Amino acid sequence: xxxxxxxxxxxDSRENWIPLLEVAAREVFELMLSCQLTAPATxxxxxxxxxxxxxxxxxxxxxxxVRCDRKAAALMTSKMxxxxxxxxxxxxxxxxxxxxxxxxxxxxxxxxxxxxxCMLSPPTVITGSDYNLQSMxxxxxxxxxxxxxxxxxxxxLQIHS
Amino acid sequence: xxxxxxxxxDSSVMRKIVERSLRQAGIDLTEVLQAGNGAEALAVLKENxxxxxxxxxxxxxxxxxxxxxxxxxxxxxxxxxxxxxxxxGSESHVVQALSCGARGYIRKPFTPEQVKEHVIPxxxxxx
Numbered sequence: 001x002x003x004x005x006x007x008x009x010x011x012d013s014r015e016n017w018i019p020l021l022e023v024a025a026r027e028v029f030e031l032m033l034s035c036q037l038t039a040p041a042t043x044x045x046x047x048x049x050x051x052x053x054x055x056x057x058x059x060x061x062x063x064x065x066v067r068c069d070r071k072a073a074a075l076m077t078s079k080m081x082x083x084x085x086x087x088x089x090x091x092x093x094x095x096x097x098x099x100x101x102x103x104x105x106x107x108x109x110x111x112x113x114x115x116x117x118c119m120l121s122p123p124t125v126i127t128g129s130d131y132n133l134q135s136m137x138x139x140x141x142x143x144x145x146x147x148x149x150x151x152x153x154x155x156x157l158q159i160h161s
Numbered sequence: 162x163x164x165x166x167x168x169x170x171d172s173s174v175m176r177k178i179v180e181r182s183l184r185q186a187g188i189d190l191t192e193v194l195q196a197g198n199g200a201e202a203l204a205v206l207k208e209n210x211x212x213x214x215x216x217x218x219x220x221x222x223x224x225x226x227x228x229x230x231x232x233x234x235x236x237x238x239x240x241x242x243x244x245x246x247x248x249x250g251s252e253s254h255v256v257q258a259l260s261c262g263a264r265g266y267i268r269k270p271f272t273p274e275q276v277k278e279h280v281i282p283x284x285x286x287x288x
Contacts (some may be wrong), residue, residue, distance in 0.1 A: 105248025
């Protein structure tokens with residue numbers, strides 16, 4: 001097993017974290033929403049109007065975000081709560097925040113040294129698409145694109161050094 | 162045996178999921194009390210007795226570890242088993258929670274089966 005310093009060394013290729021991020025996301029959807037995420041066959045550009053973000057601080061600093069459209073967000077909430085889609089109300093932001101929180105927590109628990117040395121912030125959820133998100137990060141985001149019930153979700157981890 | 166449970170989590174969605182998981186586990190809930198953080202939960206316990214507490218760790222105002230440290234001073238909480246349900250998965254968090262008096266530890270994400278596996282023995286006094 002690698003030591004913490006080896007795993008988190010600056011020259012460690014964080015591209016290797018993409019499969020772990022995907023597994024973390026798939027597990028959350030399978031266990032909490034009873035559904036399988038699938039890989040998109042073709043590029044799918046949808047207006048991603050709901051953005052849920054969780055900050056990471058400590059041995060790893062950054063922001064994990066989960067983005068999807070309003071319909072996907074409502075369906076996720078419906079599945080989490082076990083209620084009909086037309087019964088979903090203002091809980092959407094809370095549900096999406098919890099999804100981002102669980103993906104971030106599950107991801108950090110898979111990396112040696114991060115489970116203990118990295119804290120999560122309370123989630124923040126933004127709705128609407130007319131905004132620019134500017135990160136002060138000095139590295140490109142790790143990003144995965146998956147389909148939830150045929151609808152695109154984009155999960156990204158913006159890492160700050 | 163019917164029980165009263167207190168669910169402590171800053172997410173109302175997660176409180177509902179935990180309640181549903183308890184019911185799916187076959188636990189007969191006569192009443193479910195809820196709190197959004199440790200301080201609210203202490204206030205609930207000053208006025209109400211419960212048979213089981215399920216508690217998140219990361220919460221505003223008062224986190225779950227601080228909350229369970231304060232339970233010995235609450236008459237209604239004496240002997241009441243506490244099970245943590247949290248995204249914090251490190252061994253140090255588990256050890257800290259158990260040393261503070263928690264009787265079980267469930268990592269999010271979880272299934273109703275995992276809730277059953279951890280809660281039933283605690284209610285039966287086997288953990």
